Amino acid sequence: MKLGYKLAAEAFGPKELIRQAVRAEQAGFDFVEISDHYHPWLDVQGHSPFAWNVLSAIAMRTERLGLATGVTCPTVRYHPAIIAQAAATLAIISDDRFTLGVGAGERLNEHVVGQGFPSVRGRHERLEEALDIISLLWRGGYQSYEGKHLQLEDAQVFDLPSKLPAIAVAAGGKQAAELAATHGSGLFATEPRADLVETFTAAGGQGPKYAEASVAWAPSKDEAVRAAHETTRWAVTGWKVMAELPNPVNFEAASATVRPEDIAGQFAVGPDPEPYVKMVGEYKDAGYDHIVLMNAGPDPDGFIDFFAKELKDHL
Numbered sequence: 001m002k003l004g005y006k007l008a009a010e011a012f013g014p015k016e017l018i019r020q021a022v023r024a025e026q027a028g029f030d031f032v033e034i035s036d037h038y039h040p041w042l043d044v045q046g047h048s049p050f051a052w053n054v055l056s057a058i059a060m061r062t063e064r065l066g067l068a069t070g071v072t073c074p075t076v077r078y079h080p081a082i083i084a085q086a087a088a089t090l091a092i093i094s095d096d097r098f099t100l101g102v103g104a105g106e107r108l109n110e111h112v113v114g115q116g117f118p119s120v121r122g123r124h125e126r127l128e129e130a131l132d133i134i135s136l137l138w139r140g141g142y143q144s145y146e147g148k149h150l151q152l153e154d155a156q157v158f159d160l161p162s163k164l165p166a167i168a169v170a171a172g173g174k175q176a177a178e179l180a181a182t183h184g185s186g187l188f189a190t191e192p193r194a195d196l197v198e199t200f201t202a203a204g205g206q207g208p209k210y211a212e213a214s215v216a217w218a219p220s221k222d223e224a225v226r227a228a229h230e231t232t233r234w235a236v237t238g239w240k241v242m243a244e245l246p247n248p249v250n251f252e253a254a255s256a257t258v259r260p261e262d263i264a265g266q267f268a269v270g271p272d273p274e275p276y277v278k279m280v281g282e283y284k285d286a287g288y289d290h291i292v293l294m295n296a297g298p299d300p301d302g303f304i305d306f307f308a309k310e311l312k313d314h315l
Helices: 016-028 051-061 079-095 107-113 118-135 175-184 194-202 222-237 248-254 260-266 273-286 298-315
Strands: 004-007 033-034 066-069 096-103 144-148 151-155 166-170 185-191 209-216 291-293
Touching: 004 016, 004 066, 004 298, 016 033, 016 051, 016 298, 033 051, 033 291, 051 066, 051 079, 079 096, 079 118, 079 151, 096 118, 096 185, 118 144, 118 151, 118 166, 118 175, 166 175, 175 185, 175 194, 185 194, 194 273, 209 222, 209 273, 222 260, 273 291, 273 298, 291 298
Parallel strands: 004 033, 004 291, 033 066, 066 096, 096 166, 166 185, 185 209, 209 291
Antiparallel strands: 144 151
């Protein structure tokens, strides 16, 4: 089992994210994962730097730390040809430490280019086509593709790594979990759902299985809950909300009725390692082998120290 640190790109600027990644490597985390957003979820978070620049800088400042996007939508704001090129370049820069996490996207980030945001069915159709295009380009040579939604014309990625990155496909249901097996080489989830792992493996999936676990460290449980409620209450609204709203102000309204006790019910919070160990155990038992700790607490350095001095040995 590998343990990761979530770089909250919505909550910190680019230089701070790079600093945190260096500290995460020093503390013993196996990898870092970064969200690929154009907007933060809430205005109070206040940031959203370009994830690919940040990852490239981290690759040059670290030696063994794995890198992953969590996750990139390669269909609206980006064309998959651009992501194929970007991921190949980052794999070379990082000496094959990069995993490309992809998903069907959220309106929050994709509507900004003025192309609208597809239906659920349309998003999955586009994601399948995007994965076809990335696979074609990673074979080398000039490639073309004519899909229902996406096209590629005489394109070649000239710099390909000796080892292609794993592609972990985000799944919240059976269709996406099967797509992860047939068109990707890994699974990405946000809940400890064994059924997604089972569907992935039954369809022939054999790659890494990533999952995000929500935590909030602070010297006291109450302080941790307050911080998570202020910046991360959007996380309890569910994907039917999170995928469809266009701007932080909409998430402010949608999460207005979320209570601190709702946070405490879904996050591992406070200074005691036990809730964190229990939560990670749930993901491990469900079959996930790359578990990302997403800290919504007020002190990232305090959390990294807590991991290094207390939590890591328990896990």
